[in-house]
Amino acid sequence: MKTIVDATNVLNQGLAAIRTEFQVDASFPPEVLAAAQQAAARVPSAHADRTASPFVTLDPATSTDLDQAFCIEPSGHDLLLHYAIADVGWFVDDGGLIDVEAWRRGETLYLPDGKANLYPPVLSERAASLLPDGPRPAIVLTVRVDPGGAGRLDGVERAIIRSRAKLAYDTVRPSDLPASFAELARRVQAAEAQRGAARVDPPEQEVTARPDGRFELAFRPRLSSEADNAALSLVANLAVADMLQAHGTGLFRVMAEPEEKAVQRLRISAKGLGVAWPDAMSLEDFERALVPDDPRQAALMLAIRRAGPGASYAPWRAGAKPWHAAMAATYAHATAPLRRLADRYVLRAVLEIANGRPVPAVAAQAFEALPAVMDRADSIAGRIERAVIDLAEAVLLSGKEGSLFRAVVTEADERGGKVQLCDYPVVARLSAKGLTPGAVIDMRLAAVDQLRRTLTFERAEAAAA
Template sequence: MRTIVDRDCLLGHGLALIRQQFQLPGDFPADVLTEAKAVARRPIGEHADATQVDFVTLDPAQSRDLDQAFAIEPAGSDLLLHYAIADVGWFVAPGSALDREAWVRGTSYYLPDGKVPLYPPILCEGAVSLLPDGERAAVVFTVRVDPAGEAKLDGVKRARIRSRAKLAYETVREDELPAGFAELTDRVEAAELARGAARVEPPEQEVVQDNGHFQLQLRPQSWAERKNAALSLATNLAVADALLQAKTGLFRTMGKPQDWAVKRLRHTARALGLDWPKPESLEQLERRLDPERPADAAIMLAIRRASPAAGYEPYREGAKPWHAAVAATYAHATAPLRRLADRYVVEAALAVANGQPVADPGVFERLPDVMQKADALSGQIAHAVIDLAEAVVLTGREGSTFDAVVTDVDERGARIQSCSPAIVARIKTDGLKPGDALRVRLDSADAERRTVQFSIAS
């Protein structure tokens, strides 16, 4: 969810309760704010001069916590991606008040009415962010992308950069992007297809109000968002390979949906009127989904919910960490303003690329628990927000009937998915089995408790 029109304050009140329920932190402690103010003035030193490189950023228009800037240049048949990452490690010292608070938070938490940042805004939206208002400290990854789309880390260095433009997903034109952008992203996407990757990027759910009624809508990613993600993917893959070869690091892992989850998805597809032949695998289905089509968008959201939670694993001798969605060994390095672990992965990659020892390799043993707890909390918040949105959307429609299908049955009853709007709920079993189509009546919608209740319509 990104935008909300909430004239009756149902969502606003519900979001305040979510913040209270999950005990999300408010303001930063005084010592953290004092330290942030001091380090925000730290001069950029020990950084090479890369201000002559034409870096740009590409993010949502309203974003100010800009982790990444990029430039592209040809190198024979290869393309060089210069990917500048905000140098959080230059400002946040291990053991400092900022560092201790970041270990408590783990990540930034995003709600429709605002975020709970990992670092104080004076840093994440100011001195450390790669805004186009002056020189900024960055760690620049040079990633070589060959004609087949394979990415390799050519070098990493600390550098002073100056972004030339803050481009926005919503308004960017192709002619504003660096030469080679389209070719590079096409190569990365072709390599994904060749690996058998099946990254699902479902549309975001948005709640809007029209003539006093709330509507739950799906907003697909723009072409600029999809293409921009390829740059981060190529960099993270190259970093993961370099760290794996150096026998150190922290890796992002994820398994495939289990067989029972795929069966549930087939029932969901049926409810949405999608043609999914039995011989076709889930990966094959994913590749032909179009987020611009409402039914496709709904099944993409269902696939995301059905996929196992991603995790973090430190390097282990003889093990090859794997991320099923990207079909490769993968790491997170490109969002240190928003994720604690990325700062340490960036520092490790910098050391490895320059033949230096990793300062604290033991940190990768401690990070998984912190990051997985933060991820779990993010997931709980996201589910609570969606539950709230669904309840608000259905408020006032009690007694209405909807077409639905049973997606699975367990000891808690039957899980159903209504076809329009695309809402998931539970209902008493009453002999139902997966795949059953039925007509359900909305008995109640409680935005305060974030619950909806359906029964079988007579």
């Protein structure tokens, strides 16, 4: 982790420039805000009363757009996960002002100094958010998780819930959580390993604001509380996907297997980094054995993530089985409707199916149109994230021109390659011939352009691995 000293306020100016460049609109048109204000006053009338159930939420401490709350109870050898998802659809009229604006945005966009919400804050951070300050409408997915970690939907209903606590990843204690929380997460994670899933989360390169107004650039490994909480979303999304697939409808998250050439390049990287990868071990098993606390293994985890083809959305098609290679399963997004447009329609479909009703035509039509909308939104979010990191790296290394840096080559092509600096959380591009993935090299920082968010490195003498 490195603190960014930004005496001339370049970072804040750069973030403002990124917002302009990518047309990040944190505000909403007055008519949309007015419609949201009216929608927030709606009193639910089609919801069961589940306020007696001990739901809690678990999120980053500063989050106010809370999509999920949960409680867990035993049922013989199974565990019942009651997973309450914010009922955004209760507040949003099809074709109305809020709906049209959400289709324009696609998803919430995040920057270190704020975000651009998918829905107006009066909904996404108040009336529809599962905060512990009063009853909230939700769609409750009841997922039965067997001892082997497989889940299926036992029921879906609209319900009023009341969260008992807003728990945070970095401060939560086991005693704050339902008694079976850790066991449920263990079951789901064991099932992942059993089916050969490769959902391994490398440390994230991120920029965060500090209370003193400065920023930090860091590789942040996922906390165990985050991983366990993600298991709840995972088993719910898998169960939703199974129900949609069985009924011949839905929208799925799909991803292809990495190409064999990419796997061979990764084996070379592992050898260069000094990380043992037995010939007989698959990429999936190898990934699960890596630990983010080791800098070389963390660099390799990032290389594996970049080697994949990326995920996209696809509607159900007769005769085709949607597949997510990293999950090793059929998978759907349903558990973050405050932040992703597609989830609202997936929830709507599964609510009807589970209760013996046909999927509304508006949802079926949305499944055909959503892939283009969501892929565009995902692309913009990814480009913004990379631009923010490029900016932070430029500010962090400004004034160090002429200095030598040791780095590991993580990717190489005919034009050069990508390198991971050994002493800074920085991933950079190096234009140089003869780079070999896994090689440890020395580079000289030739130039920093904070306005263009670029670092220019030159190859120095070769370094011993």
